[in-house]
Amino acid sequence: GGVGKTTLVQEVFSDNRSKVFDLRIWVYVSEKFDLLKTGKIILSAINRSMGSGTSEKYGPPQNGDLHTIIEQLEHMLPTKRYLIVLDDIWEEGIHNLENLKCMLQHGQKGSKVIITTRMDRIVEKLDCGVLANQGIIRPVHKSDWIELKKLSNEDCWNVMRQAFRRDADLSGVEEIGREIAKKCVGLPSP
Template sequence: MGHKVKKIMERIDFIKNDGNVFNLIPRDSLLVRSRESRETHSFIRKEVIGREKEKNAIIDLLLDNNIKERISVIPIVGIGGLGKTALAKLVYNDDTLKTHFELKLWVCVSDDFDIKKVMENIIGSQTNSQLDKVQDDLRKNIGGKKYLLVLDDVWSEDVEQWHELKSLLKDGAKGSKVIVTTRKQKVAEIMGTLAPVVLKGLDEEMAWVLFGQFAFKKEEEPKSPGLEAIGKDIVKKCARGSSCNKNYWKSVVFSKFRK
């Protein structure tokens, strides 16, 4: 048993230090390399753990009718793997918002903040139309309607493009809201009208729950106190500033723990 525990700890050290694979080190060089082409949507595939507080705080802002701005922008900021998109999906699909917004829209922006493409994705139609035509179509789609728009995975720090898009988004009804997910604090400063929601790693309690999903069978607690102690020792070592990404914890467990 002692030999296995040693092997587990060695594997954990390897995983935690392998920032290129798990994107756990928030350095600019890693951020550039990790920016892969991807598409996201509003559908929730898996349960999200440890973000109830942030979820409720964002929903409270979305439901607040006393905010003076015509449209409010709420940034969600954090390094890769902390669950920014997952949190946005939780909020987007919450039942309390069903009757509050007339339109709900989800756009994956990624590193190419092409304003024409973003507008086309908002209206759900990609054409060869001129920019003026796309702008008119956007106004028709959101004009006078209270909407919730999620701009997921924003990287661009182009202030002018954002201001141009924001001026068009103001055609929606007062009380419309925009959620922006980003890894970059500068993006949050440029786009946000409200204080950003800054995500951090899981605490040990939440990390233990997530770890248990892979270490033990469904609804099964560790039968041996020694086994539980080993598991909690692993979690304690991994949880400090760790990722909320389930793939990270899955790799920890399946590397050695279940052999």
């Protein structure tokens, strides 16, 4: 962790160009992937965006099992073009990932799901399929992945130097700065 995956996706999520989506939902997942909780967060966001009548029609998202949540999403997502970010997925349990695909397959054409993860295997398992609305989940090819890597010590130092004016004399701090850059081990955040 700490390479900047979440920061990069936050920039995409908050960019004005992402406002073309009817729904923009951010779900922080973390180590324990609770699919039911994820579904409830998504339903709550949809309810907020559609107004108060929605929760009466479909029932509050706090109630229900996974099947009920998936059923509610099946009725609500086809009316929306969405961008959903699932941040920091660790768990690669195939059952959870299959249910996740099932849960999010009903959006309008152009809907997107962005996943941040430390594990390549998770992305590989979410590769392709057919959507309920006759669309196709486009295969995620390795070439589509954005893999963030650690910076070299020299690149870390160059980033740190940008905190100073261009004409600043760094001779007194360069040695210390390079040591700090080395201790960062290529990660922009501690």
